[in-house]
Amino acid sequence: MYLSIPPERIRFEMEKLDVHPVGIELMAPKAHVRPLKLFGVRTPAANIIKQEMLALDGDCVTPRGVINGALAEADIILLGNDRQYRLLIKKLGTMANWFGIQKIMDDLWEFLQDEPLVTVLADGRKLTYEKLRVMGILNVTPDSFYAGSRVNGEEALVERAGDMLQDGADILDIGGESTRPGADPVAPEEEIRRVTGALKLLRKEYPKAILSVDTYHADTAEAALEAGADIINDVTAGTGDENMLAVVGRAKAPLVLMHMRGTPKTMVNTENKMYHNVVGDVARYLLERVDACAAVGLGKDKLILDPGLGFAKDVQGNLALCNGLGELTGHGMPVLLAGSRKGFIGEVLGGLPAGDRLEGTMALSACAVYAGAQLVRVHDVKQNVRIIRMLEAIRACQ
Secondary structure, three states: OOOOOOHHHHHHHHHHOOOOHHHHHHHHHHHOOOOEEEEEEEHHHHHHHHHHHHHOOOEEEOOOOOOOOOOOEEEEEEEOOHHHHHHHHHHHHHHOOOOOHHHHHHHHHHHHOOOOOEEEOOOOOEEEOOOOEEEEEEEOOOOOOOHHHEOOOHHHHHHHHHHHHHHOOOEEEEEOOOOOOOOOOOOHHHHHHHHHHHHHHHHHHOOOOEEEEEOOOHHHHHHHHHOOOOEEEEOOOOOOOOOHHHHHHHHOOOEEEEOOOOOOOOOOOHHHHOOOOHHHHHHHHHHHHHHHHHOOOOOHHHEEEEOOOOOOOOHHHHHHHHHOHHHHOOOOOOEEEOOOOOHHHHHHOOOOOHHHOHHHHHHHHHHHHHHOOOEEEEOOHHHHHHHHHHHHHHHHOO
16 A cells, blocks of 8 residues: 655654654655746856756756757756755855856745745735735726626725625725726726725725725826725736836835736737747746836835736636746745636636636636635635635645
8 A cells, every 4th residue: 555645745744653853854855846947047057057956966957058058048947955955055155156156046045035925015014925815806997898897886886895805805906997808998087087986985984905906007006096005906017107116116005017918909919829938938027027126116025926817818828827826936926816707717618708707716716725826816705715715724734
């Protein structure tokens, strides 16, 4: 008889064998290989790292053209555990001034940090992630793709928001302009009117609620922050309006960086949906936007990463991003999965309309739990909260 033991259960199994605690500390890490992809490594550094990892009983995956110097630089994948990576950093220390190795060492140290994630809101409150957080969608628009998400009138808005908070929503995300595929833009003054009116009302009724605004317009973001918004959720990752980063930076507000190609009007074009490696391409783009934010003083405690399901991705691209979601985690910033009732769910499940995509959405929430993401954005708070909490309880049980 035998049992196949998942790496995350190795400590538990060792304890049940009555292994000495010192032995557990020495041996448990050997069950964990944490593959780590490094982008744009200069070829000499890649070859050095390959040899050092082999010497540490690990390995380093390099493309053809690295060993013979045919490539100037390449992406590489380290195959090791935390102990091996710490030893690698130590060995690389004598070569820190060569071939960009210092930057590689810095990236490795950052990867090895195990500090709890936190998002500092505009008013100084802290959003922590000891559990998966749920963002409820409130659309004050007449044309959102899912009719069930549209809210008309102040009384209906207050009631819907109250229900979401009661059902377990941690954040309410207010949208004043639809960004569904093919959507036309809304006049800035109309978007501002919609979102600031909703914000003022909700801030009055639910003063402790965390309120986010879904916009890529800097003027709307500025007006929203003045009206009480805590977070700005930008589907263009701050590229749709050159003033967005400055506005958010001045307000010291968190910013959701989402991946998208083109605009809501053009993202459906075939060329925008073509990727070499959709997970790697999206991750690299988002990390480049993180660097742009750092340049204006927005640190990692002010940023949230969103791979942008449904935005310039075909069905297979969306599924690949869900399957590879864990690759976006581990960068010191929360990861948000926002695929609620989107079109690719309907396509996968045989052509279901938006109103019939609840179960598919809940599967995405389950995916977020297992990938180690920190937030999901959903229309149906109660149902998604329940599946998330149940899965978290299962995973916490030893």
